[in-house]
Amino acid sequence: MDVSSLPRVVVVGGGFAGLWATRALARDRVRITLVDRSNHHLFQPLLYQVATAGLSAPDIAAPLRHILRGQRNVEVRLADVEAVDAAAGCIRLDDGTDLAYDYLLLAAGSTHAYFGNDQWAAHAPGLKTLDDALGIRRRVLLAFERAEAESDPAKRAAWLDFAIIGGGPTGVELAGTLAEIARHTLRDEFRNIDPASARVRLIEAGPRVLASFPDALSERARRQLERLGVEVLTGTPVTAIDASGYRLGDRFMPSRTVLWAAGVAASPLARSLGVPLDRAGRVPVESDLGVPGQPRIFVAGDLAAVTRPDGQPVPGVAPAAKQMGRHVAQAIRARIGGHAAPAFGYRDWGNLATIGRMAAVVHFGRIKLSGVLAWWFWLLVHILFLIGFRNRVVVMFNWTWAYWSYQRAARIIFGKGGSGGT
Incomplete structure (x- = not known):
């Protein structure tokens, strides 16, 4: 035929x-x-791990041609x-x-989506692609480098001020991981600054973080974030963002690193x-x-x-x-085949979000977990969902190493852009 x-x-x-x-x-x-x-399939749920130097890009992505190499009825077009x-x-x-x-x-x-304020994109990058993740990683790591070289206390504080706008799973995961980087990963590596003094704010315009979760889990997530050192601000919309910071109502907050996870x-x-x-x-x-x-x-x-x-x-x-x-x-x-197409029926497999080391929340039907057990469940699910044996092994190894050492393996700064060097 x-x-x-x-x-x-x-x-x-x-x-x-x-x-x-x-x-x-x-x-x-x-x-x-x-x-x-793009020439690759991306496991987006772990994209924040690339942005925060926990994983490398190939750990969560695989070439589409390689994935489909054995399927003879498909061709890939870039x-x-x-x-x-x-x-x-x-x-x-x-x-x-x-x-x-x-x-x-x-x-x-x-x-x-910047809700009609597309000019904010240049100062508050979002996280959707590997390019976004690598740009955010560069921006975050350079912020500590700029703070180390800055002699003016006010300017140094602005470099050590991190704001994540949006309290959904991506925002929560970014905030918790940034707090761990500042308080554990970078310990003893700088001479003029204490990375633990960095301020990490999670800003949510709505009344609570993780709005898609039940109220009780949302509150537990908030408490776990605060234990990590994250300042959680809810019911507080951001009204302006520029290269020097952002505005909360009438207050201007100097910050050189603002990340967007709001829409x-x-x-x-x-x-x-x-x-x-x-x-x-x-x-x-x-x-x-x-x-x-x-x-x-x-x-x-x-x-x-x-x-x-x-x-x-x-x-x-x-x-x-x-x-x-x-x-x-x-x-x-x-x-x-000339038949009527069936109706789509969605099966809800629940909601998961990790907050930081030994901290996560899980909601599946009547099951509501938080803390260590939820964290282990989150790890297992994400390992199983990754495409490819190599990716699963590498990610499991990196997470094991990070757990025992607090180190993050992908902390190399390269490329241009993504951070205000000025």
């Missing part, structure tokens, strides 16, 4: 949703083209998708070419579909994850707005994206 006659499935995005859909179609008689602007032309049945790539499809899955993920927005690619979007720019999909009025187009992952039967939204977490990806593969299989 001529393979050119097989249905062509184009998958945009090599994250959890896109990769899991691609792999689920491994035995189907289809031609798959996986398009991504490109950026600029638009979807649903009428013509193709997507437009950044090199000016068009790529036709019979079925399309958009799983392009999300980006940072996400869907990929702008969704706008080219010509369908109504929600406030975050996501596509409200039908029950089978299809785009309304476009029976050949599906959306999954952070780009999809999916509502559960109880009216609650499906969260933008890795397990949800994997489930959506597998479901889209099932839906495409049904469409090819």
Whole structure:
């Protein structure tokens, strides 16, 4: 049979949703083209570990071509998708070419949202990609170096002031890890400063951190952060950010390192579909994850707005994206066979967040854990979810070493940008 006659499935995005859909179609008689602007699949839940020098980039990423090397019905295309032309049945790539499809899955993920203050991005970087993580790591490590060389007490204090804006899992994980770096990892390494004097603030505009967790676990997380030395400020929106610091209400807080973990927005690619979007720019999909009025187009992952039967939204977490990806593969299989695509049913595997050494929170149904037991559970889950035997072994070794030594293996400063050297 001529393979050119097989249905062509184009998958945009090599994250959890896109990769899991691609792999689920491994035995189907289809031609798959996986398009991504990066050549790797990234395990985003551990991205903060790269940003805080606990892990190296290859520890949490793997080349897409390597992952899919044994799947003969897929090809990988390194490109950026600029638009979807649903009428013509193709997507437009950044090199000016068009790529036709019979079925399309958009799983392009999300980006940072600064709530109308995009000028803050230059002074408060977010964390979505490996480039973001390496830039934040450079910024954090250089802050201690600049403080060591600064003779003016006020300027030195500004270099040792770290602010993380946003009290979700990413913000909590960044804040707790930065506090541990300052109080343990860098001990005895500087001569003119005491790294433990660094001030780490976690700033949340809402009433509590980890708002997606039950109140009791949220409060435990707050107490664990405070024990690590993190100053937690809730009900306190940031109103301005510039190169010298940020403003809380009427107060200006001098800080040379501000990190953004407060909001996400869907990929702008969704706008080219010509369908109504929600406030975050996501596509409200039908029950089978299809785009309304476009029976050949599906959306999954952070780009999809999916509502559960109880009216609650499906969260933008890795397990949800994997489930959506597998479901889209099932839906495409049904469409090819001339059958109605089944409705998507989300299975909630719970919520996890780590706060620091021997501190985490876990919520799974009626199970609510915090502290040491939750931390061990968090470690086990993340090791198991990593792609590739090598990644699991390396991460487990690095975490074991860090546990006994308090050292972080990836503290090399390289590259330019990402920190105000001025």
